[in-house]
Amino acid sequence: MNGKIVNQKAWFFVIPVLLLVSFNAIVPLMTVINYSVQETFGDNVFFWSGLTWFQEILRSERFHAALTRQAIFTGAILAIEVPLGVAIALAMPRKGIWVSVCLVLMALPLLIPWNVVGAMWNIFALPNIGLLGKGLNALGFDYNYTRQVGDAWFTLILMDVWHWTSLVVLLAYAGLVSIPDAYYQAARIDGASRWAVFRHIQLPKMRRVLTIAILLRFMDSFNIYTEPVVLTGGGPGNATTLLSIDLVKIALGQFDLGPAAAMSLIYFLIILALSWIFYAVMTRNEEQ
Amino acid sequence: MAKITLENLGHSYLPAPAAPADWALKEMTLEWQDGGAYALLGPSGCGKTTLLNIISGLLRPSRGRVLFDGRDVTALPPEERHIAQIFQFPVVYDTMTVFDNLAFPLRNRGLPEPEVRARVHEIAEMTDLSALLATRARGLTADGKQKISLGRGLVREDVNAILFDEPLTVIDPHLKFQLRSKLKELHHRVPKTMIYVTHDQTEALTFADTVVVMNMGEVVQTGTPEELFARPRHTFVGHFIGSPGMNVIPCTPENGRVLIGGEPFETANPPPSGGRPEGRFELGIRPEFLRIVPDGIPARLENVADAGRFRIADVTCLGHRLKLLAPEGQEIPADELKLAFDPAHSWLYRNGWLFEEGESP
Structure with missing residues (x-):
């Protein structure tokens, strides 16, 4: 047993956590599973329906459309926020008073509650009174995020980039400042180009924190609800109805508990599977 | 190159x-x-x-x-x-x-x-x-x-x-x-x-x-390492190189010799025979060149540390704590002993630097 001591008493320390987790996670999850395999016509009367809801959701075009929108949204914000965050972290000062100034400025968007972010951008982007909306129109752009699909997406992504790039910046910056000066000095002596320094020193040292950053941004953006719902409410039409918004519409709008429960399980499994694959790939590369 | x-x-x-x-x-x-x-x-x-x-x-x-x-x-x-x-x-x-x-x-x-x-x-x-x-x-x-x-x-x-x-x-x-x-x-x-x-x-x-x-x-x-050992140009070099480092004792130059507690000593670089040069003077001698002799300057043994091939004796001599190296086999008398300073390896320092005649302080 690798010389490790086995002490069964350790279970007593784990059991309280297990109980807590079962109340706030496992029990609710069981209710969802319960709904997902039954049909109800109200009055708390349920009929067994097997995997019908799962089949229905997986074949539903509405679900496919929401999933596609979700994938585009997450793909887009990752493609923008990760390189942008790394670039900002590289440009930030390493010494002096400006360090704290930059860090505080960077942390500000992260401190704002999500619904406030949505409300801020909702007003900021209004074409008739908002600074951004009115400004864009004044510059000659025909901008109206409440009516035009492209504008809605543009505003949605811009808002997320504004809100969350800081997270990538802070994590990447933490990775950068942990690199000893000797590495940069050795690289200068070895005649390394700026790109080689980034590629062979900075990027490898940021790898761990970037893995975390990408994983967090992936999970958060795939789950995102509050900000887009306050900003566009999923519109115009269904143009920005992401998975979570669609789920709430089915569950609480239409009160289709069975399909909603099946959909949340599928949703949950997609996130779990993608996170696991992503993490496995990133850490396997590291071991090589 | x-x-x-x-x-x-x-x-x-x-x-x-x-x-x-x-x-x-x-x-x-x-x-x-x-x-x-x-x-x-x-x-x-x-x-x-x-x-x-x-x-x-x-x-x-x-x-x-x-x-x-x-x-x-x-x-x-x-x-x-x-x-x-x-x-x-x-x-x-x-x-x-x-x-x-x-x-x-x-x-x-x-x-x-x-x-x-x-x-x-x-x-x-x-x-x-x-x-x-x-x-x-x-x-x-x-x-x-x-x-x-x-x-x-x-x-x-x-x-x-x-x-x-x-x-x-x-x-x-x-x-x-x-x-x-x-x-x-x-x-x-x-x-x-x-x-x-x-x-x-x-x-x-x-x-x-x-x-x-x-x-x-x-x-x-x-x-060269030998030069640093044999003729340290500054008391710092004497301290820093050698183990233990050089003994540095405050002294007064007088007529080509130096006095420590009234006792005259010869140095390898003597002070001028006439007049009283200015500055803070010290005599430096490495522990290797302090010897225990039957007849010499009285000193009291404080402590002996065995360093394997030799022993390091800690003594009080003319009111100063000095270290000396006793090679293997040499007997160290208890309490009272007599010391000889090797004049060829005793150096005079002015304000920390090796004294050289004609230089200004």
């Missing part, structure tokens, strides 16, 4: 240095001969690393010039000076193999790949890395990584000098000796100028032909 000259060099990390203490390096002029093995020895914070970074070009001096073979390189960055530097903590490029690490400086300079390969194999053989070429550099031990750093320095043929900044700090004690011998051996095979910064006198004295001793931003003495 080049002779390195530092001309009226000085450096301060402050924007507007005024007081002498503001200078990390006080003004100095130094010459490093081509192909020499040098050690830069001094306590932490004395300016060794600053001086090294100025030579390599990582730091630009506040004043003075750096010349390589007479060419002014003060303004040139490290990559244009053809300098290799090995740091305290081994620097390896984690994602690369050992081979790629060694090839990195060559590839950055655009050498054709067959030449890179030949050169890397040659250096890997010299540094005992041949068997590891295909492995990732990350997994190596500290001494293996330090060999890679060293190899990256040796691999370039155009290198003018190799600078070492306390390279053995993180190496296990039993490997230190091995790596130090390796460095010495490499210096014979690759006769490039090597400058080795350390605060460890053993490292300095075994590696270098010439040792430059620094203290508080100043070069106090340059010489």
Whole structure:
């Protein structure tokens, strides 16, 4: 047993956590599973329906459309926020008073509650009174995020980039400042180009924190609800109805508990599977 | 390959240095001969690393010039000076193999790949890395990584000098000796100028032909290990080199001799026979040159420490605590004993510096 001591008493320390987790996670999850395999016509009367809801959701075009929108949204914000965050972290000062100034400025968007972010951008982007909306129109752009699909997406992504790039910046910056000066000095002596320094020193040292950053941004953006719902409410039409918004519409709008429960399980499994694959790939590369 | 000259060099990390203490390096002029093995020895914070970074070009001096073979390189960055530097903590490029690490400086300079390969194999053989070429550099031990750093320095043929900044700090004690011998051996095979910064006198004295001793931003003495031992130019060198360090006793010069507690002593560099020179005077004598004799100056034994091949006796003599070395087999009398000072190895210091007649204080 690798010389490790086995002490069964350790279970007593784990059991309280297990109980807590079962109340706030496992029990609710069981209710969802319960709904997902039954049909109800109200009055708390349920009929067994097997995997019908799962089949229905997986074949539903509405679900496919929401999933596609979700994938585009997450793909887009990752493609923008990760390189942008790394670039900002590289440009930030390493010494002096400006360090704290930059860090505080960077942390500000992260401190704002999500619904406030949505409300801020909702007003900021209004074409008739908002600074951004009115400004864009004044510059000659025909901008109206409440009516035009492209504008809605543009505003949605811009808002997320504004809100969350800081997270990538802070994590990447933490990775950068942990690199000893000797590495940069050795690289200068070895005649390394700026790109080689980034590629062979900075990027490898940021790898761990970037893995975390990408994983967090992936999970958060795939789950995102509050900000887009306050900003566009999923519109115009269904143009920005992401998975979570669609789920709430089915569950609480239409009160289709069975399909909603099946959909949340599928949703949950997609996130779990993608996170696991992503993490496995990133850490396997590291071991090589 | 080049002779390195530092001309009226000085450096301060402050924007507007005024007081002498503001200078990390006080003004100095130094010459490093081509192909020499040098050690830069001094306590932490004395300016060794600053001086090294100025030579390599990582730091630009506040004043003075750096010349390589007479060419002014003060303004040139490290990559244009053809300098290799090995740091305290081994620097390896984690994602690369050992081979790629060694090839990195060559590839950055655009050498054709067959030449890179030949050169890397040659250096890997010299540094005992041949068997590891295909492995990732990350997994190596500290001494293996330090060999890679060293190899990256040796691999370039155009290198003018190799600078070492306390390279053995993180190496296990039993490997230190091995790596130090390796460095010495490499210096014979690759006769490039090597400058080795350390605060460890053993490292300095075994590696270098010439040792430059620094203290508080100043070069106090340059010489062979023997010279530093036999004739320290400053009491600091006497203290810092030798174990235990030199005994330094306040004294008064008088008519070609010095007096300690009224007792006259001869020194190898006598004070002038007439008049009373100004300054703070001290007599320095190494513990090796204080002997226990049947008839001499009375002293009292305080303590004896056994250091294996010899013993270190702690005595009080004329009101001062002194140390002396008693070789194996010599008897140390209990309590009261008599001492003889070897005049040929007793030195007179004025204000810390070796007294030389005719110089002004």
